[in-house]
Amino acid sequence: DSSSIDKPSSLAEILRRPEISYDRLEGAFPELFKGNAAALSARAKRSIEMEIKYEGYVKRQQEQVKRQKRMEERIIPEGIDFHQLYGLSFRARESLSRVRPRSLGQAARVSGVTPADSLALLIHLEKEERGGKHEG
Numbered sequence: 001d002s003s004s005i006d007k008p009s010s011l012a013e014i015l016r017r018p019e020i021s022y023d024r025l026e027g028a029f030p031e032l033f034k035g036n037a038a039a040l041s042a043r044a045k046r047s048i049e050m051e052i053k054y055e056g057y058v059k060r061q062q063e064q065v066k067r068q069k070r071m072e073e074r075i076i077p078e079g080i081d082f083h084q085l086y087g088l089s090f091r092a093r094e095s096l097s098r099v100r101p102r103s104l105g106q107a108a109r110v111s112g113v114t115p116a117d118s119l120a121l122l123i124h125l126e127k128e129e130r131g132g133k134h135e136g
Contacts, residue, residue, distance in 0.1 A: 071105035074105070
């Protein structure tokens with residue numbers, strides 16, 4: 001049975017398994033759910049179950065939002081010559097020169113700009129901030 005426990009696990013770790021529900025966990029360990037926990041409504045139990053099951057997904061989404069916010073806050077200098085930046089594809093140089101995005105986040109959404117192009121642009125911006133211009 002895939003729900004067997006062969007090593008010490010917390011109740012949350014067990015509940016993260018797709019085949020385990022709050023009710024099934026409560027039925028398997030009734031001594032742990034005595035008292036206040038027994039008084040939980042079905043809605044509260046479902047809420048707890050979903051929060052635990054999707055905790056990793058929610059954390060990843062929150063990190064992605066933070067990364068996106070940092071990219072939106074990373075301003076691209078107005079006079080930048082995209083054609084002179086090392087590591088950008090020809091298509092990205094053309095697209096960025098035409099669109100003239102104000103931030104790294106905007107640049108990443110420009111058609112023709114790949115994740116590798118965004119990384120090359122980020123590296124350039126970081127070198128600029130440190131004073132070591134890197135063009136070519």
